Structure formats: structure tokens, C-alpha cells
Amino acid sequence: MLLTTAAVMSALVLLASGGAWAFTGWASGRLDRIDPFGALGDRPEDGPRGALTFLLVGADDRSGLTREELDRLNLGRDEGGARTDTMMLVHLNRERDAISVVALPRDSWVTIPGHGPAKINAAYSFGGPQLAVQTVERATGVRIDHYAEVNFLGFLRVVDALGGVRICLPEPISDPRSGLQLPAGTHVVDGAGALAYVRTRSTAGGDLDRIDRQQRFISALLEAATDTRTLSDPARFTAFSETVLQTVTVDDGLTGGALLELGNQLRSVSMDDVTFTTVPAAQTDFTAPTGESAVLWDTEAARELFGRISRDEPLAEPSPPAAAQAGGAAEEPAQAAPELIVPPADITVQVRNGAGIQGLGARADEELRAAGFNVPVPADNWVGGTVEQTVVRHAAHRADSARTVAAALPGSRLERAGELGDGVEVVLGPDYQGVRAVEAAAPDSAGSGGIQAATATDNVCA
Known part of the structure; x- marks a missing residue:
């Protein structure tokens, strides 16, 4: 399955790396654009002026892969169409000195407008980006300002363009379903290995552990993308930037000028300024009326979390280093x-x-x-x-x-x-x-x- 990990990484690096390279007419023209907001009504109120919230989506579109590639990557068959895995909200505060990333578990049980209760990842299947935006806004109460999406092949290509990414395993994982076979310790994985790492659910925490690995992988990708060896090597950086630009689809409000402005505003943001969390869950093994296993959010804790995003407040602070x-x-x-x-x-x-x-x-x-x-x-x-x-x-x-x-x-x-x-x-x-x-x-x-x-x-x- 494709995961929002690649979408988050691509969008954050696109914005946070800064510099005019990414936002010239040349680069801007390589981004695909859609309108996910056109017919939406009854939307949440705007947040504080200057703050921005993105909905980042990973589309499970396998149409570009051969039968041999699907087998090698343990992805099963291409059933046609596209679905989403987890979605993420990325909030840029109005001072442009902090970024908050909130994971929305793919099995979250929510109400999809026009379709009733279902898992949140079904919204994209039912109505594409527009219904995905509408569903997330209804579920969270947060107004979405911009939309970004990445496809399956993009994930592999971005990792490979960086020459691989470093991951850490506290315990060995042997998962025939995802194809991940690694001992405990530190490893550098290519695109195929990275995909297996962020797909596996073989650890005790299941999907919530997987979300944790996705967030860790985003951090590792950001580290690799902003490494001086990437930024100072013209050939390597050009290959990486072209891969990102060819991978991401954005809303038509993200013009070249808007991206240039954001890039300049975020140039001083470091990895210490990017904070991750997941929607607090009240029940991770809820049996839905359909018989599916789903995730129920902790209503009060989720309301507090999304309220902070809407009010442009920081997430709960992690414990200070001892x-x-x-x-x-x-x-x-x-x-x-x-x-x-x-x-x-x-x-x-x-x-x-x-x-x-x-x-x-x-x-x-x-x-x-x-x-x-x-x-x-x-x-x-x-x-x-x-x-x-x-x-x-x-x-x-x-x-x-x-x-x-x-x-x-x-x-x-x-x-x-x-x-x-x-x-x-x-x-x-x-x-x-x-x-x-x-x-x-x-x-x-x-x-x-x-x-x-x-x-x-x-x-x-x-």
C-alpha cells in the first residue's frame, strides 16, 4: 500500500528546503494541480490569519507497476482505481517557525458525507480528493487550506534519488506480507526496503506501530534531504528535486509565487521545529457495524488536539531532554x-x-x-x-x-x-x-x- 509518508516528506522538503530552485517557473510547471475545494460548502471557519493547514494524502495507485514489480514489492494485484492509506494534517504556524504533523489512522471510523459511517480511507475511493477534504474537515473541525498528494511510484523514486535512507529497528522484523526481513539494528534501505518498512504491521501495536514507523521515516527522509551532501551536490540535488516535483500533485492555489513565498518563510525551520503526533484513540479494535475492525478516536482528546491546530497553538510539548x-x-x-x-x-x-x-x-x-x-x-x-x-x-x-x-x-x-x-x-x-x-x-x-x-x-x- 502507498503511505502518506512520501507525501509528507515531499511536501515538507519542498517547503522547508527553501531557495528559489523549487519555485521557479520551471519547477512549478512540473507539479500537477487539481481543485479539491471548488464545490465544498458548510466548511469550518478560517483559522488565525497567516496560519496554513495542508491535507497530505498518499494514493494507492499501482497502475504504473508491472506484474513482476508488484510481486517483487509484495503488493498483490493492481485492482484498478486508487485508495488512500493514512492521511496527515500538516500545520504551518503563522510565524513560520514551527510545523505540526498529525497522523489520521487509515482505519479511523468517521462519517463520510453522503455515505454515512465508514473508515476514513474510503472517502477518497468514494469521491476523490474533494470528498477526502470534506470528510477530514467534518471529522476534525479544521479548515484545510491546501492539498497535496503523492502516488505509489513516487515513494520509491524519492528514496532512491536520495541514495537510500537510514532506519533503526529495536527488534528484528520478519514479515512475509510486506517483504521486510531485517535484524535489529541500523540499516540503510532503498525505495523497496523503505516501502516494506512503512507497510509492515507485524509488531505488537499493529497499525499504530506502523504510524509511528512512518513518522520516524519522515524524519529520516528529512534528515537525508537536508543533509549537506544532498544540498551541496548539484547532480544529486537536481535528481532529488525533480523526483519530488514529478511525484506531488497539489491544489491549484499553490502557484509558483505562493510556493516561493512559503519556501522563503520556512528557510530557518529545522528538524527540531517539526513535531509529530497521532490522533488519540479511545479504542483501536472497535468492531464496526459492517464487521470491520476500526479505530475510534478519543473524542475529548481529539477535540483538544484539533482545537490547538485551529487556534494555531503548538501541540503538547514533548518532555525536555534530560x-x-x-x-x-x-x-x-x-x-x-x-x-x-x-x-x-x-x-x-x-x-x-x-x-x-x-x-x-x-x-x-x-x-x-x-x-x-x-x-x-x-x-x-x-x-x-x-x-x-x-x-x-x-x-x-x-x-x-x-x-x-x-x-x-x-x-x-x-x-x-x-x-x-x-x-x-x-x-x-x-x-x-x-x-x-x-x-x-x-x-x-x-x-x-x-x-x-x-x-x-x-x-x-x-
Whole structure:
């Protein structure tokens, strides 16, 4: 399936790289344009003057691929027509010093105008870009200012034009459906490998883990696209820019002049200024009336998230980096954690026995499950040897989840680990005292609406 990852990357790089190269008449003429707004009525109100929100869509159009290529990429047959996978909102604040990216899970159960309740990715199939825009506006209450779309072949070509992209796997993945077969660690993948990476759902979190990987991949693409080796090599940069321009379809309001203005405004935006999040979910295994498995949004938390976009406010701030520790990890004292906002039922934990005490991992697994945490994989031994203190390791965008886990493990400490994905890792020390029950605050009292955000820098391999 084609994913919005390529669309987001292409549009962000197109805007954020800046420079007149991308917005001359030559470049502007290479962009395909459509009108997705022409007949829309009853739309949300405009946001603050100067702020802009894009709807970015990945179209699952396989029409340009041969039977042999479809087989090689594990894509099945070309059934004709086009669908969407996940969609994303990209918000540029009016000061042009921050970009917020909000993933809309493809299985989100929403109301599609004229068609009734269905998964959000059906909107494009029913009515193309116009109905996709209308559906997202109705579901979010956010007015869409611009539209961008990328096709399947574009994803492969953009990655290959960059000479591959670096990814990190905290655990090995063997997925015959997507074709991804990689051990744990850091890898440089080409377009075909990248497609398998962002398609796989073989990890415990399913589609939500996949969204997390997509966001990480966007960050890696941005890093590669803005690398000095790309920007300073005329041949490489020209190949990349031509690929992006030939890949993206935009609304007809994005004229060459408008793109030039945006590019100049965003030239100072760095990866630290690009923040990612996903619509908070109340239920990820909802059984729809049609029998399909779908995602239900957390109504209050989603309202808070989309309200921030409409008001041109920043997303929930990720936790500030803690002091660097030995080995490059960042550590923060568990006792100083703010109010808990992620409940145990929403957290997946992997236990590693770093105490050298036989049976301690299995005991911790059982006690964490009893406290409501998800522990899908049995504990194993910590490859780093013995540790003196129990450690709760987490990626930057899962700091809120990690705080809940640390609160349940008296005496533990928090440690940020860039290579981890969506779950939280507990490394048991000899000080392990068991698990105590914890509760998360209701979203409205927690103050962040359950929104967990991470910057593009946080999402890149550590």
C-alpha cells in the first residue's frame, strides 16, 4: 500500500528546503494541480490569519507497476482505481517557525458525507480528493487550506534519488506480507526496503506501530534531504528535486509565487521545529457495524488536539531532554514526573532481566500484566549485562507512557533511548520491588489532552 509518508516528506522538503530552485517557473510547471475545494460548502471557519493547514494524502495507485514489480514489492494485484492509506494534517504556524504533523489512522471510523459511517480511507475511493477534504474537515473541525498528494511510484523514486535512507529497528522484523526481513539494528534501505518498512504491521501495536514507523521515516527522509551532501551536490540535488516535483500533485492555489513565498518563510525551520503526533484513540479494535475492525478516536482528546491546530497553538510539548548519561542516553528522575496521563492499558512493555536473578523477568511480566499493562512478549535477558538499578527505557515520543511505567516500579529511573519504537522497555535491576497499581488522570485534568508529540529530531536514529 502507498503511505502518506512520501507525501509528507515531499511536501515538507519542498517547503522547508527553501531557495528559489523549487519555485521557479520551471519547477512549478512540473507539479500537477487539481481543485479539491471548488464545490465544498458548510466548511469550518478560517483559522488565525497567516496560519496554513495542508491535507497530505498518499494514493494507492499501482497502475504504473508491472506484474513482476508488484510481486517483487509484495503488493498483490493492481485492482484498478486508487485508495488512500493514512492521511496527515500538516500545520504551518503563522510565524513560520514551527510545523505540526498529525497522523489520521487509515482505519479511523468517521462519517463520510453522503455515505454515512465508514473508515476514513474510503472517502477518497468514494469521491476523490474533494470528498477526502470534506470528510477530514467534518471529522476534525479544521479548515484545510491546501492539498497535496503523492502516488505509489513516487515513494520509491524519492528514496532512491536520495541514495537510500537510514532506519533503526529495536527488534528484528520478519514479515512475509510486506517483504521486510531485517535484524535489529541500523540499516540503510532503498525505495523497496523503505516501502516494506512503512507497510509492515507485524509488531505488537499493529497499525499504530506502523504510524509511528512512518513518522520516524519522515524524519529520516528529512534528515537525508537536508543533509549537506544532498544540498551541496548539484547532480544529486537536481535528481532529488525533480523526483519530488514529478511525484506531488497539489491544489491549484499553490502557484509558483505562493510556493516561493512559503519556501522563503520556512528557510530557518529545522528538524527540531517539526513535531509529530497521532490522533488519540479511545479504542483501536472497535468492531464496526459492517464487521470491520476500526479505530475510534478519543473524542475529548481529539477535540483538544484539533482545537490547538485551529487556534494555531503548538501541540503538547514533548518532555525536555534530560541530562546526558554515560553511553549517550538521557536520564531523568522518576520522582520528578508530572501527573500521569497515559493509562497502563495503553502501554506495551518489554521486560529485560538485567539483575542476573533467575525467574525475575517472568515474575515482572506477571505483575505488570496484573497492573493492567500490555506485555505481549515474554521477558528475556538484558544484553548489556547486569544493572544496579531498574531502568525504564523509552523513545522521546513515549515519555508520557514511560512515566506511567516508572510510577508503577518504585525506585526505577527513566532513560531515553532513541532506538526504541512505540513500546517501553524495562530493564530489571536487583532493586526490583514489584509493581504497584497506578492510575492516569482524565485527559481534561491532565492538561495535555492525551496528546503525545515528538520532534523530527527525536524521531531520527540516535
